[in-house]
Amino acid sequence: MVRERLAPRIEKKPGPTYRRFFGGALAVVVAGLLLQTTTVPAVEGPSSKAKLLMGAATADITPELPAALTGFQTVRIARTIQSPLTANVLALESRQGERTVDQAILVSCDLCVIRPGIQEEFRKHVAVRLPGFDVGKLFLAATHTHSAPVLKQDQYDEEQYGDATQPKDYLPFLYDRMAEAVVRAWDGRSPGAVAWGLGHAVVGHNRRVVYADGHAQMLGKTNDPKFRHVEGYEDHAVDVLGFYDDQRQLKAAAISLAGTAQMSQGEGVVSADFWHDARERLRQRYGKGLCVLGFSAPAGDQCPHLSYRKKGEARMDRLRGLSRTQELGRRIAEAFFDVADVMAKDVRTDVPLVHLVRQVDLPQQIITEAEYAIARKVCADVDAKNERKGWDTWVRRLYGGVCQRYVAQQQGDRSYRLEMHVLRLGDVAIATNPFELYVDYGVQIQARSPADQTFLIQLASPLDDAYYVPTPRAVAAGRFSEKVMDNYSATVMTNIVGPEGPQVLVDRTVETIAALWRAPPGPSAAPSR
Numbered sequence: 001m002v003r004e005r006l007a008p009r010i011e012k013k014p015g016p017t018y019r020r021f022f023g024g025a026l027a028v029v030v031a032g033l034l035l036q037t038t039t040v041p042a043v044e045g046p047s048s049k050a051k052l053l054m055g056a057a058t059a060d061i062t063p064e065l066p067a068a069l070t071g072f073q074t075v076r077i078a079r080t081i082q083s084p085l086t087a088n089v090l091a092l093e094s095r096q097g098e099r100t101v102d103q104a105i106l107v108s109c110d111l112c113v114i115r116p117g118i119q120e121e122f123r124k125h126v127a128v129r130l131p132g133f134d135v136g137k138l139f140l141a142a143t144h145t146h147s148a149p150v151l152k153q154d155q156y157d158e159e160q161y162g163d164a165t166q167p168k169d170y171l172p173f174l175y176d177r178m179a180e181a182v183v184r185a186w187d188g189r190s191p192g193a194v195a196w197g198l199g200h201a202v203v204g205h206n207r208r209v210v211y212a213d214g215h216a217q218m219l220g221k222t223n224d225p226k227f228r229h230v231e232g233y234e235d236h237a238v239d240v241l242g243f244y245d246d247q248r249q250l251k252a253a254a255i256s257l258a259g260t261a262q263m264s265q266g267e268g269v270v271s272a273d274f275w276h277d278a279r280e281r282l283r284q285r286y287g288k289g290l291c292v293l294g295f296s297a298p299a300g301d302q303c304p305h306l307s308y309r310k311k312g313e314a315r316m317d318r319l320r321g322l323s324r325t326q327e328l329g330r331r332i333a334e335a336f337f338d339v340a341d342v343m344a345k346d347v348r349t350d351v352p353l354v355h356l357v358r359q360v361d362l363p364q365q366i367i368t369e370a371e372y373a374i375a376r377k378v379c380a381d382v383d384a385k386n387e388r389k390g391w392d393t394w395v396r397r398l399y400g401g402v403c404q405r406y407v408a409q410q411q412g413d414r415s416y417r418l419e420m421h422v423l424r425l426g427d428v429a430i431a432t433n434p435f436e437l438y439v440d441y442g443v444q445i446q447a448r449s450p451a452d453q454t455f456l457i458q459l460a461s462p463l464d465d466a467y468y469v470p471t472p473r474a475v476a477a478g479r480f481s482e483k484v485m486d487n488y489s490a491t492v493m494t495n496i497v498g499p500e501g502p503q504v505l506v507d508r509t510v511e512t513i514a515a516l517w518r519a520p521p522g523p524s525a526a527p528s529r
């Protein structure tokens with residue numbers, strides 16, 4: 001059964017309330033629309049009286065070396081910093097007179113994933129320093145660099161961390177640095193303006209390769225006579241938001257594209273990947289103080305690595321004198337430059353800002369008895385070893401997760417709850433999900449969204465293991481087996497949500513955006529604190 005409610009956890013707890021999340025009259029209007037979306041009145045035009053306040057700040061979140069890195073089957077200890085890791089913060093508030101209409105704090109982090117507990121802990125950490133701001137309206141999103149610190153202490157065997165910076169050292173530092181930047185962005189907010197644009201850059205590629213027998217493999221070889229085609233679509237759109245001060249100087253840029261920042265993942269270094277290179281180029285033009293928020297749109301089946309045409313691309317990089325991350329950063333910056341002057345013709349100061357936070361339950365991928373038997377056998381095999389080596393801990397965790405979910409499902413726990421943020425900023429919708437969501441679902445949201453432009457962010461808010469959300473096509477291209485890489489990213493091993501769940505996610509996202517386009521944007525009451 002699929003259940004979907006508005007912020008149900010918040011309703012149950014004493015203290016924070018439904019009102020805290022939605023605030024006042026607009027909330028009631030929007031909630032009503034969400035409940036009966038087929039019988040709503042016509043859209044009212046955006047209010048012209050709201051004033052947008054904007055603040056931005058950057059935190060250096062580079063770990064002390066050596067540092068234990070996440071994102072691979074085994075822990076890697078980085079002893080080199082290729083580029084600094086940063087958290088980039090955008091604080092937004094809409095006001096009518098002295099009254100707050102709505103608020104948002106977006107934090108783009110050069111991290112792999114926002115592990116469970118991180119966002120919650122960080123909200124608690126920063127809440128006391130943000131009077132007047134509802135921390136439920138702050139979200140963290142990861143760029144998915146695989147060259148960032150481990151955030152879960154038990155991600156790998158602890159003895160392998162040695163003397164490297166590990167989660168228990170890194171998290172307090174991360175929270176302090178990010179909090180300082182969040183407070184600086186929020187306290188520094190001042191009347192500003194926004195513009196939006198749509199550009200293009202080839203950064204992400206579909207990484208699932210299909211062979212003559214119909215099976216698919218992530219980053220499989222293509223110089224193989226049995227190679228037939230790449231599994232699915234790529235989306236090379238670049239959604240851009242520019243934020244300006246009252247002198248029309250560009251202060252912050254938010255950029256979203258269907259590509260994760262994992263080009264430098266094999267190098268065992270600390271790196272913000274291509275976002276560092278994009279930021280460097282953007283700052284050359286707009287000044288050192290420019291805050292650049294990089295986001296990945298749905299890209300679960302995408303990555304920046306090439307499946308074919310590798311030599312030709314490498315030659316072009318050499319001729320340009322650029323590394324691969326520099327080349328991808330160049331493409332992103334060029335996409336921004338390409339639209340910057342165009343969108344500057346339509347800079348707005350009086351846009352509506354509405355920010356909804358929803359808790360959405362999706363149906364879990366149901367694990368069969370046969371799949372449970374496979375997972376149990378793999379776990380037993382690992383447990384029987386005298387010493388764990390190589391991928392053992394990683395394999396044990398993934399197959400162990402399948403066993404745990406099977407048992408929980410047998411006891412009736414068959415849904416997965418996620419946090420979703422949907423914002424209206426002028427004519428732009430911003431919508432988040434926590435997954436590595438296959439690109440088809442992002443395309444579906446784009447196609448059905450009533451907004452002029454839809455800015456999607458994946459890997460936002462807490463994410464458990466098993467976070468790929470595949471298409472039916474990908475699931476059909478292989479099977480779950482004792483071999484960990486068999487149809488990787490499209491079996492129960494890595495899919496807490498299977499191909500049914502994302503249709504619910506798409507529907508909920510589109511219906512929430514639609515509600516914001518039907519509701520008169522603002523005014524609503526100020527938040528509860």
Ligand SMILES: [Zn+2]
Nearest residue numbers: 071144146262
């Ligand atoms: Zn990844």
